[in-house]
Amino acid sequence: MSDRVRLTVFGVSLAGLLALLVWGLAGLPDFGDFQGAYGQLLNRVAVPERSTTDVVTAVNFDYRGFDTLGEEFILFAAVIGVASILRTLRGERIRRPDDDAAGRHVPETSLLVRVTGLGLVAPTILVGIYIVAHGHQTPGGGFQGGVILATALLLIYLSADYMTMRAVGPTWLIELAEGLGAAGFALIGVGGLVFGSAFFENFLGKGTPGELPSAGTIPLSNTAVGLAVTGGFVFMLSEFLQQALTHRRVHHHRRGGARRAS
Amino acid sequence: MSFLPYAVAVWIVGVGLYGIVTSRDLVHLVICLSVMQSASYLVLLSIGYVKDASAPVFADVPLGTRAVDPVVQALTLTDVVVGTTVTALLLALSVQAHKRYGTLDPRRLRPGRATRRHG
Numbered sequence: 001m002s003d004r005v006r007l008t009v010f011g012v013s014l015a016g017l018l019a020l021l022v023w024g025l026a027g028l029p030d031f032g033d034f035q036g037a038y039g040q041l042l043n044r045v046a047v048p049e050r051s052t053t054d055v056v057t058a059v060n061f062d063y064r065g066f067d068t069l070g071e072e073f074i075l076f077a078a079v080i081g082v083a084s085i086l087r088t089l090r091g092e093r094i095r096r097p098d099d100d101a102a103g104r105h106v107p108e109t110s111l112l113v114r115v116t117g118l119g120l121v122a123p124t125i126l127v128g129i130y131i132v133a134h135g136h137q138t139p140g141g142g143f144q145g146g147v148i149l150a151t152a153l154l155l156i157y158l159s160a161d162y163m164t165m166r167a168v169g170p171t172w173l174i175e176l177a178e179g180l181g182a183a184g185f186a187l188i189g190v191g192g193l194v195f196g197s198a199f200f201e202n203f204l205g206k207g208t209p210g211e212l213p214s215a216g217t218i219p220l221s222n223t224a225v226g227l228a229v230t231g232g233f234v235f236m237l238s239e240f241l242q243q244a245l246t247h248r249r250v251h252h253h254r255r256g257g258a259r260r261a262s
Numbered sequence: 263m264s265f266l267p268y269a270v271a272v273w274i275v276g277v278g279l280y281g282i283v284t285s286r287d288l289v290h291l292v293i294c295l296s297v298m299q300s301a302s303y304l305v306l307l308s309i310g311y312v313k314d315a316s317a318p319v320f321a322d323v324p325l326g327t328r329a330v331d332p333v334v335q336a337l338t339l340t341d342v343v344v345g346t347t348v349t350a351l352l353l354a355l356s357v358q359a360h361k362r363y364g365t366l367d368p369r370r371l372r373p374g375r376a377t378r379r380h381g
Binding site: 018 | 279331
């Protein structure tokens with residue numbers, strides 16, 4: 001099929017799809033005029049019931065904590081997926097980390113990048129922990145904070161090198177964080193069964209809204225998810241870095257332009 | 263005017279899909295897919311929006327203040343996580359496709375072009 005025919009066919013079907021989308025979306029409530037009873041109810045009861053001032057977190061880690069467990073395990077499954085897709089294949093060997101992509105000259109990391117990057121590591125970790133710890137009070141939580149924490153390790157890679165990054169975050173530690181976080185979150189759910197009456201029931205004392213230790217199991221869930229997300233993201237990022245830096249095919253391609261390492 | 267946010271979402275789906283169909287690079291294609299998916303964040307958040315309302319966070323506004331719907335916001339978080347995982351998996355597949363075919367151009371990824379794989 002030529003490009004022209006392909007684009008014409010696509011154009012016609014795209015117009016159809018978009019028309020359907022407009023038709024479907026036109027049936028939604030007018031923008032700014034949403035009357036969702038469930039959400040408005042939660043906005044009234046979440047603070048007195050659960051002592052969280054952030055209702056979104058109350059929804060995620062309490063009212064529909066079960067769904068968030070699924071979400072957490074989607075991430076877990078993706079980490080496993082990336083690890084198995086990017087495993088070391090037969091015919092590949094691991095070598096000293098070196099970026100030797102064809103035709104690319106990698107300049108020495110400048111002093112400015114080193115100093116700024118390393119200087120940002122501590123504040124990044126602090127912000128990450130803050131976002132995780134205050135998830136039940138202000139926007140944030142385990143998912144958001146976990147991603148921030150994972151960037152701290154990337155900053156180390158950026159300002160030092162790959163080996164330093166691996167030394168600061170060795171695989172066993174990353175896997176431990178990922179595993180403990182995911183298992184911990186599931187166990188908090190089971191705790192609801194053991195100490196309460198339902199899976200993911202908030203079984204701890206709720207405390208006073210606005211205080212750091214409040215909202216029962218929600219901060220614990222956020223910490224567990226934060227650990228799991230940090231571990232998962234660092235793991236995925238280092239898998240990609242390994243592909244770029246340490247994995248080399250021993251044999252040459254029969255076709256294709258990319259230069260292969262010896 | 264009240265349809266505008268939804269119209270933007272439709273437009274984002276359109277440009278994302280156009281990018282995917284005309285893509286000559288798998289990484290570009292994956293990014294186009296994330297662009298397309300971001301339309302769903304916009305739709306979710308637009309549905310839950312309430313005029314003149316604050317965020318559903320009562321840390322510094324009194325309880326009972328009109329706030330937007332928290333449920334769709336929570337769904338958006340799930341959506342973002344799913345989007346990230348899809349992107350990560352597709353990028354990983356792109357890395358392997360490049361190893362196998364020596365190209366990232368989707369039009370040149372044909373079974374016959376595969377180099378012999380040692381694994």
